[in-house]
Amino acid sequence: MKSIFCILFSLIATSFYAQKTFIVYFDTNSHQLSSSELNRLDKEFKNKNVDILSVSGFCDSRATNDHNDSLAENRAKFVGNLLKKIVNASGYKLINKGENFTQNKDLSKNRKVEIVYEYKFESNASSETLKQDELTTNINASKIGDKLVLKNMSFYDRTDMLYPESKPIREELLHALKDNPKLKIEIQGHICCSHQVDKEEIALKRCIAIYNYLVSNGIEKTRLSYKSYDSTKPIFSIPEKNEEERKANRRVEILIVNK
Numbered sequence: 564m565k566s567i568f569c570i571l572f573s574l575i576a577t578s579f580y581a582q583k584t585f586i587v588y589f590d591t592n593s594h595q596l597s598s599s600e601l602n603r604l605d606k607e608f609k610n611k612n613v614d615i616l617s618v619s620g621f622c623d624s625r626a627t628n629d630h631n632d633s634l635a636e637n638r639a640k641f642v643g644n645l646l647k648k649i650v651n652a653s654g655y656k657l658i659n660k661g662e663n664f665t666q667n668k669d670l671s672k673n674r675k676v677e678i679v680y681e682y683k684f685e686s687n688a689s690s691e692t693l694k695q696d697e698l699t700t701n702i703n704a705s706k707i708g709d710k711l712v713l714k715n716m717s718f719y720d721r722t723d724m725l726y727p728e729s730k731p732i733r734e735e736l737l738h739a740l741k742d743n744p745k746l747k748i749e750i751q752g753h754i755c756c757s758h759q760v761d762k763e764e765i766a767l768k769r770c771i772a773i774y775n776y777l778v779s780n781g782i783e784k785t786r787l788s789y790k791s792y793d794s795t796k797p798i799f800s801i802p803e804k805n806e807e808e809r810k811a812n813r814r815v816e817i818l819i820v821n822k
Contacts, residue, residue, distance in 0.1 A: 619658035620675075707819055747820040750790075753815070767789075
């Protein structure tokens, strides 16, 4: 009975913290929401503790491509600004899809903005501190040329978006760089699942995401570099046996360049 309860709890927790998508729709040639759609947006997010991951604008295909690109971008920006007020959204990806997606036969379904979000992860404080202490200890004990795996820094499949439980590790890396002003690192990105050439360059995008986070929080660019290894250096052999192995392979490591 206890094991069944644990499995059920795990499934519920996984579902709760998974990425979710909410869609709002627009009138023809408008980048502003109708009052009914504004109410839907407010009802969905008001008083919720969420992280907005991306805001993507779309159009139907009845106008020129340039016009649709501009309209889709304005729709995404309009919704993004609303989310800043409703949930204090920041750091999300603003994506312009224009008309370049599989169009629905119902044109009204193409005039939209898709919002990808997740509930903020509230980890156990003592467990989080232990993980952070381990990272700090490893960095302090490292030598030039050492490579450190950032344990628990994992990404959603095919994205550069961190799992909620990975964000404290990213913050600890930032603190380590601030506490050690001579520390220089190379950020190394890896992906899972296939040995084929990754045309989307997901591993590189993950490096850049961590790089941009560190720079935006005060770390000098001269102390940072990055490199993508795609799937050439997996922790677990490809193809992986399960999601845990895939999660471990899509990771970021750091190389100690100088201390």
